[in-house]
Amino acid sequence: MEKRRRWNDAAEYGPVTASLSSPSRAETKHKRSTSHPRTDLSAIRYQTCLPPKLVCASLLLRSQTKEAFALFDKKGTGTIxxxxxxDLLRALGQNPTQAEVAELAASAPRDIDFATFSAILNRPGGFSPAGTAEDFIRGFRVFDKEGNGYIGAGExxxxxTSLGEKLSDEEVDELMKGVQIGSDGNIDYEKFVRSILQQ
Incomplete structure (x- = not known):
């Protein structure tokens, strides 16, 4: 109840000083009006204006990022x-282009520590959003000469392998596993796109 009251105070009065030992409402009002906050180390205090759910989500995201970083830290040195x-950016749901990755890698140290990676992950402007199924289908329609929803497997x-973010032959082979190729050598590109995006 006391914790809830403390957050209700924050909502009512804006950013407030909160302590590990919950302050009273009068103490909170006094802290807001004082221009020099108490610096006594015996009472650890922090400033916050974030609701608890947002703080928890942020901590969870940071924890997941550290976990993924550790998986890519092959030597156990605290670097990747x-x-x-x-690969790590994509594993965390980002969508950098190969050009963005090349640019970032060129300006990054040979071994990237977690702090450097966090700065890259949280860079201003972020990364390009992933395309939707409709975006990809629209792109394939350009190559659908007959307008019937099919494109040749070779095409x-x-x-x-040749346009945009080029894939290797091995990557294309992996993508095309399980894709039904018609007797005429054509693929229903809408089904192809949707099956890839579901993986």
Whole structure:
């Protein structure tokens, strides 16, 4: 109840000084009006204006980021290699282009520590959002000469390995596993896109 009251005070009075030992309402009002906050180390105090749910979500995200970083830290040195940067960003749900990764890797140290990675992850402007299924389908329609929703398997391979964010032949082989190719050698590109995005 006391914790809830403390957050209700914050909502009512704006950012307030909170302590580990919950302050009374009068003490809180006094802290707001005092221009020099108490610096006594016996009473650890902190400033906050974030609701508890947002603080918890932020801590959870940071914990997940550290966990993923540790998985990519192959040598256990607290660093990752520049070569792992793009994969780690993508593992955390970011969508950097290969050009962005190359630019970031070129300006990053050879071994990237967690603080440096956090700065990259939280850079101003972030990364390009991932395309939607409709975006990809619209892109494939350009190659659908007959307008019937199908594209040749060979043409699809060419598009994926030669245009935009180029994939390797091995990556295309992996993507095309389980894709139904018709007797005429064509692929329903809408089904293809939706199956890829569901993985």
């Amino acid at each position: 290699s520049r070569e792992s940067l793009g 699809l391979r060419y598009v994926l």
